[in-house]
Amino acid sequence: MPFTPEQMRTLVDGGGLAVELPATREGHRRFVTVGWHKLAMAGTPEFAAEPMTYVGLVYEIHESAMDTWVSNLDMRDRASFQTESEEEIVQFAARYAPIDAYSKFLHVGAPR
Numbered sequence: 001m002p003f004t005p006e007q008m009r010t011l012v013d014g015g016g017l018a019v020e021l022p023a024t025r026e027g028h029r030r031f032v033t034v035g036w037h038k039l040a041m042a043g044t045p046e047f048a049a050e051p052m053t054y055v056g057l058v059y060e061i062h063e064s065a066m067d068t069w070v071s072n073l074d075m076r077d078r079a080s081f082q083t084e085s086e087e088e089i090v091q092f093a094a095r096y097a098p099i100d101a102y103s104k105f106l107h108v109g110a111p112r
Contacts, residue, residue, distance in 0.1 A: 020110065070111040
């Protein structure tokens with residue numbers, strides 16, 4: 001099942017998608033997130049020509065770090081995945097939760 005049109009709009013607009021899963025550690029929260037990036041600067045011809053690179057992350061973070069700027073060092077059991085294929089990022093996301101469970105970062109409470 002692909003991302004819904006609303007989920008794709010969220011991704012393209014830079015909002016990112018996330019789902020919260022049960023944590024494996026006491027006092028932690030577990031998330032799966034999907035976003036994208038480009039290396040070129042926005043507004044340049046290179047940006048328009050460059051394909052989106054989708055990025056998927058799975059990680060746990062201590063509850064005390066939820067309201068701070070999160071770095072890779074704060075993440076436990078971090079796994080990442082990158083692809084230019086929408087189909088492959090959907091497959092990544094579906095390994096962890098049903099696609100319709102993914103919502104905007106802000107709705108889920110996932111740190112950015």
